[in-house]
Amino acid sequence: MLQEKEPILKIKNVTKQFNLQDGKKLTALDNVSLELHSGECLGIVGESGCGKSTLANIITNLETLTSGNIIYNNEDISNLSEEKLRQNRRKLQMIFQDPSESFNPRMKIGEIVSEPLLNFKLMNKSEARLETKKLLQMVELTEEFMSRYPHQLSGGQKQRVAIARALSLAPEIIICDEATSALDVSIQEQVLKLLADLQKEKGLSYIFICHDLAVVRNISHRIVVMYLGRIVEVIDSDKLTTAAVHPYTKALLASVFSVKGRNDNEIEIIEGDPPSPSDIQPGCNFNSRCTKCKDICFNEKPELKKIETKHLAACHRIK
Numbered sequence: 001m002l003q004e005k006e007p008i009l010k011i012k013n014v015t016k017q018f019n020l021q022d023g024k025k026l027t028a029l030d031n032v033s034l035e036l037h038s039g040e041c042l043g044i045v046g047e048s049g050c051g052k053s054t055l056a057n058i059i060t061n062l063e064t065l066t067s068g069n070i071i072y073n074n075e076d077i078s079n080l081s082e083e084k085l086r087q088n089r090r091k092l093q094m095i096f097q098d099p100s101e102s103f104n105p106r107m108k109i110g111e112i113v114s115e116p117l118l119n120f121k122l123m124n125k126s127e128a129r130l131e132t133k134k135l136l137q138m139v140e141l142t143e144e145f146m147s148r149y150p151h152q153l154s155g156g157q158k159q160r161v162a163i164a165r166a167l168s169l170a171p172e173i174i175i176c177d178e179a180t181s182a183l184d185v186s187i188q189e190q191v192l193k194l195l196a197d198l199q200k201e202k203g204l205s206y207i208f209i210c211h212d213l214a215v216v217r218n219i220s221h222r223i224v225v226m227y228l229g230r231i232v233e234v235i236d237s238d239k240l241t242t243a244a245v246h247p248y249t250k251a252l253l254a255s256v257f258s259v260k261g262r263n264d265n266e267i268e269i270i271e272g273d274p275p276s277p278s279d280i281q282p283g284c285n286f287n288s289r290c291t292k293c294k295d296i297c298f299n300e301k302p303e304l305k306k307i308e309t310k311h312l313a314a315c316h317r318i319k
Contacts, residue, residue: 007035014068028054030229041206043220050226093171097178099162110146135164156187228285
């Protein structure tokens with residue numbers, strides 16, 4: 001169990017809306033608040049379209065929020081000047097699902113990893129080359145990879161390079177946005193172990209975004225469950241299977257299929273599709289797919305409330 005520490009990142013009442021051509025607004029995030037503690041891995045899980053990646057983009061200032069605040073080390077980073085924003089990215093890095101999209105195919109791996117060091121003028125070329133060797137060794141890649149191009153690497157090797165580049169600026173927080181989702185299961189396990197080992201060694205804080213609840217549970221200390229732009233439950237990962245209370249969280253758990261051995265429980269499927277985020281109706285966002293709704297669920301949005309220490313849920317049926 002992770003020892004309680006002061007939050008390094010606070011997300012306060014963040015809302016993000018996109019303007020559509022028909023004049024409507026698409027609400028990607030609706031009043032989201034959460035905290036990330038130093039040395040913690042905070043997992044964020046939910047179906048596609050729940051707002052996970054939008055939240056990651058807002059934290060890293062790749063998207064601007066509509067309202068709310070992002071507090072990093074007691075400083076509001078929601079609206080930084082261009083130079084402050086650039087400097088802030090040294091301490092807050094992101095690893096994407098497909099690293100190829102963030103790699104220049106004409107650059108060699110050694111150049112890709114050393115580029116941040118040179119851009120921030122932290123080292124000269126010879127120093128950066130030595131540091132790149134160390135970074136590649138850290139992610140279990142040999143010096144030979146420095147002279148290769150991205151297309152010569154496997155998916156797992158590319159993701160290790162992406163991790164090495166993220167580590168190059170000695171960040172405090174790394175956001176992993178579906179960073180293992182495109183990998184084969186065996187490679188995925190290796191990358192997850194690498195991330196866990198690096199966190200222990202360097203005291204990193206992670207936000208680990210994934211649609212796979214089983215993967216999130218294995219690497220995270222706490223889990224945030226999102227549905228249609230809102231947080232519906234926050235729970236310690238070791239209590240997920242025994243103490244989860246929100247119908248959506250329970251439905252996600254019931255839909256997990258184990259590849260190890262026999263499944264004694266019947267796999268349940270969440271019926272229907274989420275409503276459009278551009279046409280959200282009053283009440284609970286999950287009411288169209290929940291089998292336990294009551295009248296208030298169609299008229300009033302449930303707020304996150306404390307179930308017990310560090311366990312929050314948003315459901316009208318929870319007393």
